[in-house]
Amino acid sequence: MSGWLMVLGACYVAALVYATLDARRRVKSADDYVMAGSKIGAIFGFLTFSATLFSTFTLLGMPDFYRTHGIGAWIFLAVADAAMAFVLIWFALHLRRRARAEGFQGMAGLLVKCYRNRWAGYIYLLGVFIFLVPYVAVQIRGIGIFMNAAFPDTLPVWAWALAIVTAMLVYSEIGGLKAIIYADSLQGCVLFMVTGVIAYGCIANFGSVANLFAEVRESNAALLSVPGPQGLFSLQFLFASFLVILAVPITQPQLSTRIVILRDLATANQMAIGVGFFAVLLSLMIIPIGMYGAIQYPKAPTTEFLAQTIIYDQAPIVAAAAAIGLIAAAMSTADSQIFALGTELRSLLNGNEQRKLRITKLAIVFFAGAGLLVAVTSNDQLVLLARVSFAGTAILAPMILSAVLGAQRPAMPIVIATAIGLLVFLASTVGVLPERVAGLRVDLWILGGLSLVAALGAMLRREPPLRPAA
Amino acid sequence: MLCVFTFSPWNLAPGRISPFLLGLPYTLWVSILLAFAFLILTIVAASIRSRNSEPEDPDETENRS
Numbered sequence: 001m002s003g004w005l006m007v008l009g010a011c012y013v014a015a016l017v018y019a020t021l022d023a024r025r026r027v028k029s030a031d032d033y034v035m036a037g038s039k040i041g042a043i044f045g046f047l048t049f050s051a052t053l054f055s056t057f058t059l060l061g062m063p064d065f066y067r068t069h070g071i072g073a074w075i076f077l078a079v080a081d082a083a084m085a086f087v088l089i090w091f092a093l094h095l096r097r098r099a100r101a102e103g104f105q106g107m108a109g110l111l112v113k114c115y116r117n118r119w120a121g122y123i124y125l126l127g128v129f130i131f132l133v134p135y136v137a138v139q140i141r142g143i144g145i146f147m148n149a150a151f152p153d154t155l156p157v158w159a160w161a162l163a164i165v166t167a168m169l170v171y172s173e174i175g176g177l178k179a180i181i182y183a184d185s186l187q188g189c190v191l192f193m194v195t196g197v198i199a200y201g202c203i204a205n206f207g208s209v210a211n212l213f214a215e216v217r218e219s220n221a222a223l224l225s226v227p228g229p230q231g232l233f234s235l236q237f238l239f240a241s242f243l244v245i246l247a248v249p250i251t252q253p254q255l256s257t258r259i260v261i262l263r264d265l266a267t268a269n270q271m272a273i274g275v276g277f278f279a280v281l282l283s284l285m286i287i288p289i290g291m292y293g294a295i296q297y298p299k300a301p302t303t304e305f306l307a308q309t310i311i312y313d314q315a316p317i318v319a320a321a322a323a324i325g326l327i328a329a330a331m332s333t334a335d336s337q338i339f340a341l342g343t344e345l346r347s348l349l350n351g352n353e354q355r356k357l358r359i360t361k362l363a364i365v366f367f368a369g370a371g372l373l374v375a376v377t378s379n380d381q382l383v384l385l386a387r388v389s390f391a392g393t394a395i396l397a398p399m400i401l402s403a404v405l406g407a408q409r410p411a412m413p414i415v416i417a418t419a420i421g422l423l424v425f426l427a428s429t430v431g432v433l434p435e436r437v438a439g440l441r442v443d444l445w446i447l448g449g450l451s452l453v454a455a456l457g458a459m460l461r462r463e464p465p466l467r468p469a470a
Numbered sequence: 471m472l473c474v475f476t477f478s479p480w481n482l483a484p485g486r487i488s489p490f491l492l493g494l495p496y497t498l499w500v501s502i503l504l505a506f507a508f509l510i511l512t513i514v515a516a517s518i519r520s521r522n523s524e525p526e527d528p529d530e531t532e533n534r535s
Contacts, residue, residue, distance in 0.1 A: 071498040079476055079501055082508035089515045210493025217487070217495075224487040224495035239477050269516035276509045284502070 004320035012190070012324050016171060019182035023175030030353040033176035034105070034343050034360065035261050040181065042267045046274030048181040048336075049258050051188030053081075053248070053275065054282060055333030056142035059195060059326060062283075063309065064302050066290020070223035072233030073290070078283035080245035085276025087246050091404075092259045092268035098404045099260045106340075107256050107400065109347025114403035120415045121348045124396055127422050128253055129341060129367075131392030136334045136371030137378050138389070140164055143330035144375065149303035150311045150323065158376045164327065165372045168335040173361055177261075177343075180335050187328035192282060194325035197318050198310060199285035202292035212288060215295045223294055240441050241387060247394035250401065254340035334371065341367040388429055391443045395421045398447075398454035411457035414450065421446040472511065476504050 027033050040048070058077075065073040102113040108121035143164060144157040155163070171179045206212040213224065222229040226238075249255040262268045289309060296313075297305040310326070311319045342364035349356045399418040402410035427433040428442040437445055475481060481504070487495040494502070 071495060071501075074498055074505075075476065075482075075501050079505045079508065082505040082512070083473070085512045086508055086515060089512060089519060093519060208493065210490075213490070213493045213495060221487060222485075225485050225497055226482050227484060235477060235482055238482070242473075242476070266520050269520050273509075273513055273516055276512050280505050280509060283505075287498075 004317045005323060008317075008320045008324050012186075012328065015186055016167075016183055019186065020171040020175040020179045023179035023182055026178060027176055030357045032178065033357065034346060035257070036177040036181055037261075039263050040258075040261050040267075041263055042270035042274065044181055044185055045258065045262045045267060045271040046278065047185035047188040049255065049271055049275050050278040050282075051184035051191065051329075051332040052254050052258065052336040053279070053333075054188075054191065054329065056139045056146075056326065056330040058282065058286065059191065059310075059329055060142045060146055060306055061138075062286045063290040063293055064305065066223075066287060067293035067298070067305060068228075069230060069232045070225065070228035070294075071287070072226040072228050072238065074283065074287065075226070075238050076233065076241050077245075077286075078280055080242045081279035081283065082276055083242070084246050084248060085272050085279065088249050088259070088272040088275065089269055091250055092262075092272065093265060094404050095256060095259055096265055096268065104260050106344040106347025107253050108344040111400065111403050112348065114406075115410055115412065115415060117412060117415065118348070119412075120399065120403070123415055123419050123422070124399070125341075125344050125348060127396045127418070128251075128344060128393060130422070130426065131389045132252070132337050132341060133367065133370050133374055134378065135389035136337050136367070137374035139330040139334040140371060140375035141378055143326055145303055146306055146310075146326060147323070149307040161372055161375045164331060164334075165368050168331050168338065169365060169368050172335050172339050172364060177257075177339060180339055184332045184336065187325075187332035188278075190321070190325045191329045191332075192278070194318075194322050195282060195285045195289075198314060198322060199288045201314060201318070202288040202309070205292065206295075209288070212291050212295075216291050219295055219298060223291075236441055236444070240391070240444050243447060244387070244390040244394035244443070247397040248390060251393040251396045252337075252340075253344050254336040257340055257343060338364055338367045338371060392422070392425055392429075394443070395425055395446055395450065398450040402454045402457060406458055406461075408458075408461050410454075411461045414454045414457050417450055417453045421450050472504060472507055476501070 026037070031037070062073060062077060065076070098114070099110065102110055104110055108124045111124050112118050112121040114120070140161045141157070144160040147160045148155070148157045171183060175182075203209055203212060206215060216223055220229060227233040249259065259268055262271060293300075293305045293309050297308055300308070310322045314322060342360045345363045346356050346360040349359060396418060399410075399414050402414050424433060425443060425446055428435055433442065435442060481497060481500050483497065486497065489496060491499040
């Protein structure tokens with residue numbers, strides 16, 4: 001397999017270098033560098049959005065989720081993502097209107113303009129920093145532990161993580177967002193094809209889908225229904241997860257930026273449909289990989305199950321492509337998030353463009369370093385760490401929606417309430433406050449409370465209108 | 471309605487695995503249909519939005535007229 005790994009790895013690196021240099025050639029201004037020229041078409045749009053959305057946790061975390069907790073994982077991810085595509089259509093219309101009216105350099109900057117208060121931008125930036133850095137770490141650590149398990153005699157986890165972060169930084173710093181979009185498109189295609197080939201192999205091993213599920217029924221029937229063998233997929237867990245996944249394109253800057261930089265609204269609509277189908281088809285292909293693991297490696301540790309299923313049980317060329325695909329998946333999500341954090345910081349800066357760009361580039365290096373640090377020190381619960389990240393950023397949704405949807409300047413209490421909500425969620429996550437209050441998850445309490453504050457603010461506010469949305 | 475059905479006891483029936491459809495357990499095949507229903511809804515919403523919304527910039531208006 002190492003021969004194939006070198007051949008495919010060389011092809012991948014060559015494509016990445018070509019894409020980076022081509023992007024570099026096309027960058028003529030700071031706006032080109034940070035916003036990719038804001039004329040992205042539907043194909044690149046849906047590929048970069050999908051590759052950014054789906055990451056290491058899709059191909060490493062989700063099969064393990066199916067193997068351990070059963071078919072409720074489909075509702076957790078695929079149903080929520082399909083509904084998210086619908087939310088994307090609605091949110092894109094309103095965000096693009098507001099962005100045209102106020103100007104858009106990043107969500108933090110847009111919030112400052114809408115609230116006419118810098119604290120709205122600071123709290124947004126703080127929120128995404130706190131919760132996106134762990135998500136970046138999920139990608140980096142996920143691929144690090146997998147590569148370490150699959151190729152134990154090569155590099156330790158931290159060295160794989162460092163190599164990936166360095167590669168991301170090189171092409172992000174050289175080619176800006178356009179290089180990231182090209183790389184994402186390449187990575188999205190690789191991820192999709194590799195997952196398809198592995199899924200086909202897992203089904204072929206049992207002859208048919210029906211045989212695969214019949215075997216699972218024999219070995220552990222609890223996997224075939226909710227809440228699963230360990231009771232994880234309760235109604236409350238699935239509903240809270242559904243809400244936070246719906247909020248992902250609203251709250252996560254790497255996705256909201258991609259909505260704004262598309263050529264026009266029709267392109268945004270086409271992108272949303274593409275993302276929805278990509279999500280559902282990719283999720284369909286993950287199911288047999290997880291079920292295969294439930295039959296063949298029911299008791300194995302996560303890393304052993306993944307290394308066996310994705311590498312050792314595959315033909316050498318497929319295993320090599322899978323390793324490349326996994327690295328690509330990790331990079332495509334983490335690079336976008338790190339770059340988006342830099343973009344958000346830039347949208348809060350004043351001064352000339354050269355200075356702002358210099359600070360942005362330094363900030364990207366800082367955010368990458370923070371992600372690397374958390375990656376090296378965090379635990380191996382990839383999906384649950386990702387869910388905390390989704391839930392944390394979802395807390396920002398009412399504050400953002402108040403700014404994007406409202407005709408008037410939104411009221412400041414929602415900004416203050418959001419800051420309190422972030423603190424409470426953080427305290428709950430680290431165990432200072434309980435995870436549930438009166439039987440209900442804390443994230444549901446916070447989202448409900450903030451939605452109420454936002455609704456009351458919109459009803460009671462009597463302010464001059466914001467600039468009319470075109 | 472799709473959201474309500476997704477989280478209703480008809481879909482999230484604890485421990486229920488039959489009837490099977492094409493070898494898939496009950497909650498899985500129902501949820502797969504739900505996901506595709508959301509996608510159809512997305513296509514309908516996109517086509518309505520594209521038909522009803524005005525061009526985003528004046529250049530686009532000129533190009534279209």
